[in-house]
Amino acid sequence: MSNTEGKTKKPKRGSYFKKSFFSSWLFALPALILMYLFIWRPTVMGFVWSMFKMKGYKPQYFIGMQNYIEVVKDTQFIPLFRNTLKYVLWSIVIGFLPPVLLAVIVNEMVHFKQKIMTFLYLPAIIPAIAVSLLWKQMYDPTSSGLLNSLLIKMGFSPYQWLNDKNFTILWIIVSMTWKSFPGAMLLYYSALQNVSQDLYEAATIDGAGMIRRAWYVTRPQIMGVLILNFVRQIIGVFQVMEQPLAMTGGGPDGASASLGYQLYRYGFVTQRVGHAMALGTIIFVFLIIITIFYFRLNKKLEESL
Amino acid sequence: MSKFENKTTGLLTNVDLKGTKGKIIYWFFFAVLIVCCIITLFPAVWTVFTSLKDPKEIYTSTKFFPEHLSWNIFVTRVCDSWNQLKFGRSILNTFYYSIVQWVIKLTVCMFAGYTFSKLKPKGSTMVFALILWTMMMPGQMRMVPNYISYMSFPFASKTEFGIGINLLDTYWPLWLGGAVDAFAIMLFKNAFDGISNSIIEAATIDGAGKLRIFFIIMVPLCVPIIIYESIMTLSGAWSNFFGPYLIIQTTTKQLLPAKIFLMGNDGTVKQNTYLMGLIIGSIPQLLIFAFFKKYIMGGINVGGVKG
Numbered sequence: 001m002s003n004t005e006g007k008t009k010k011p012k013r014g015s016y017f018k019k020s021f022f023s024s025w026l027f028a029l030p031a032l033i034l035m036y037l038f039i040w041r042p043t044v045m046g047f048v049w050s051m052f053k054m055k056g057y058k059p060q061y062f063i064g065m066q067n068y069i070e071v072v073k074d075t076q077f078i079p080l081f082r083n084t085l086k087y088v089l090w091s092i093v094i095g096f097l098p099p100v101l102l103a104v105i106v107n108e109m110v111h112f113k114q115k116i117m118t119f120l121y122l123p124a125i126i127p128a129i130a131v132s133l134l135w136k137q138m139y140d141p142t143s144s145g146l147l148n149s150l151l152i153k154m155g156f157s158p159y160q161w162l163n164d165k166n167f168t169i170l171w172i173i174v175s176m177t178w179k180s181f182p183g184a185m186l187l188y189y190s191a192l193q194n195v196s197q198d199l200y201e202a203a204t205i206d207g208a209g210m211i212r213r214a215w216y217v218t219r220p221q222i223m224g225v226l227i228l229n230f231v232r233q234i235i236g237v238f239q240v241m242e243q244p245l246a247m248t249g250g251g252p253d254g255a256s257a258s259l260g261y262q263l264y265r266y267g268f269v270t271q272r273v274g275h276a277m278a279l280g281t282i283i284f285v286f287l288i289i290i291t292i293f294y295f296r297l298n299k300k301l302e303e304s305l
Numbered sequence: 306m307s308k309f310e311n312k313t314t315g316l317l318t319n320v321d322l323k324g325t326k327g328k329i330i331y332w333f334f335f336a337v338l339i340v341c342c343i344i345t346l347f348p349a350v351w352t353v354f355t356s357l358k359d360p361k362e363i364y365t366s367t368k369f370f371p372e373h374l375s376w377n378i379f380v381t382r383v384c385d386s387w388n389q390l391k392f393g394r395s396i397l398n399t400f401y402y403s404i405v406q407w408v409i410k411l412t413v414c415m416f417a418g419y420t421f422s423k424l425k426p427k428g429s430t431m432v433f434a435l436i437l438w439t440m441m442m443p444g445q446m447r448m449v450p451n452y453i454s455y456m457s458f459p460f461a462s463k464t465e466f467g468i469g470i471n472l473l474d475t476y477w478p479l480w481l482g483g484a485v486d487a488f489a490i491m492l493f494k495n496a497f498d499g500i501s502n503s504i505i506e507a508a509t510i511d512g513a514g515k516l517r518i519f520f521i522i523m524v525p526l527c528v529p530i531i532i533y534e535s536i537m538t539l540s541g542a543w544s545n546f547f548g549p550y551l552i553i554q555t556t557t558k559q560l561l562p563a564k565i566f567l568m569g570n571d572g573t574v575k576q577n578t579y580l581m582g583l584i585i586g587s588i589p590q591l592l593i594f595a596f597f598k599k600y601i602m603g604g605i606n607v608g609g610v611k612g
Contacts, residue, residue, distance in 0.1 A: 020426075024515070025429075027519075028417045030413045030417075031416065032432070038447075049450065058463055105334045108312075108315050110309060110312045118602075123345050129565055133569045133583060134348060136569070137579065143364070144363050186602065200315060201318075210317060267452070268452075277450065284445075291441045
């Protein structure tokens with residue numbers, strides 16, 4: 001926002017609170033203590049303890065990379081990793097573009113704009129866990145599920161939905177997209193609202209048609225938000241855990257189990273706590289790589305503008 | 306059609322919309338949106354109708370609408386489901402949890418934002434950068450270490466001396482862990498940055514201390530941001546599933562989303578009751594949305610997501 005104001009007055013910055021170093025920090029102290037206890041320390045300890053032999057939830061002695069080796073050598077690891085990538089890929093394929101396009105279209109509307117926005121926003125209001133369970137009911141393989149009852153009405157035979165090994169992940173992603181697209185749409189919409197009218201008008205005078213305006217005016221203007229959301233989506237979906245837990249329990253035959261779900265099982269179901277933390281560190285490393293990649297990309301983008 | 310003339314220039318211009326081609330494109334867009342609205346509304350409508358059906362009817366009839374529907378049946382269905390699901394206690398719990406969460410989170414984050422925006426003691430820029438970094442940290446890594454530390458809080462793990470408080474099965478881990486949010490701190494910092502320094506200077510000359518300035522200047526000038534963050538915190542608390550599910554074990558302390566999840570695992574709950582449970586579970590959030598729609602739909606602008 002108006003960061004610039006603070007910058008122009010730089011010499012005066014903090015001048016009226018000169019002698020109060022400690023009392024100034026006092027205001028931020030609760031936040032810093034909580035951040036230390038709940039975010040910074042556990043992140044570090046997760047890494048440290050991933051190299052410890054754990055007995056229950058108690059660290060025993062240092063064992064080096066043993067936990068990592070056991071996690072990676074687990075026969076489940078490669079399939080889990082593949083599943084997680086499948087989640088990410090499907091979510092990019094079907095979850096990334098629709099909110100962008102919808103935001104662009106809504107931005108063009110003059111009829112019932114507010115009503116349409118409200119209706120479209122509905123899924124975002126429903127709690128995530130209720131959405132998962134609702135879609136589980138809709139995917140019900142018997143005729144009582146919504147989608148199967150529709151199929152039957154149209155004269156098809158009922159389909160297995162979540163029990164179909166090859167596409168379980170796709171169906172879970174469909175439900176996640178249904179839940180999350182309104183939020184993303186709103187984000188893009190507010191970015192579009194900030195695109196200057198003059199740019200469109202100038203482009204029109206230069207003879208650019210609709211598609212050219214979309215590509216040369218709209219796209220560069222919202223590129224920053226697009227990339228940010230793209231990366232956030234990858235990071236979010238890479239850690240998917242609640243949805244397989246609530247909808248399939250990782251099944252059928254582990255076809256929808258993700259790394260995050262496995263971490264939950266290691267940590268709280270099968271009590272292999274050291275493995276859970278090793279797996280957490282592996283996930284962490286992957287996501288940090290993606291984050292660094294994002295910062296690189298963002299820097300390039302800012303330079304090109 | 307006169308509405309077209311008020312349209313601001315975007316992908317479609319006023320001139321485009323006078324021609325047939327432009328109109329076709331516009332109404333095609335409109336149709337796409339209607340289809341999307343149906344996709345979002347249809348499951349919700351189905352949920353409501355199916356929750357009002359008789360269990361037998363669900364399996365025998367393929368009709369979309371419930372066959373028998375009257376006010377009495379509606380009341381009976383709601384009461385029966387309510388009695389079977391026993392959500393009352395968990396709704397009260399969640400209400401209590403969300404209010405305390407709201408107070409703690411806003412206090413902590415606003416004070417932090419105040420420090421980083423206006424007080425700016427030495428080193429604050431660096432610490433703020435560190436806080437922003439935590440936004441990019443995947444949360445899954447700290448799930449298990451956090452759980453371990455809750456067993457003998459505030460120590461990292463159980464020590465030999467047996468000191469430290471066991472926070473499991475209380476709301477404290479949720480409240481304290483949910484209180485720090487790098488995004489909220491950034492939001493408040495940005496909002497406070499927008500307040501002119503000269504007002505603060507004037508107040509300082511008049512002898513106001515830091516705390517006083519915070520309450521008489523910063524808070525009243527940032528009401529929209531406070532409302533936005535309040536909505537986010539409250540609706541977040543009402544949909545927080547995984548943390549409470551892990552931490553709270555006593556049935557009487559259970560929060561609503563975890564209760565909904567447990568309902569999903571309960572084989573005795575019939576489909577109509579199950580869907581009714583989902584509706585009941587969504588009502589608090591629907592109410593929040595209904596009251597604060599204006600702030601939610603326009604809220605992200607206030608936050609100024611940097612892009």
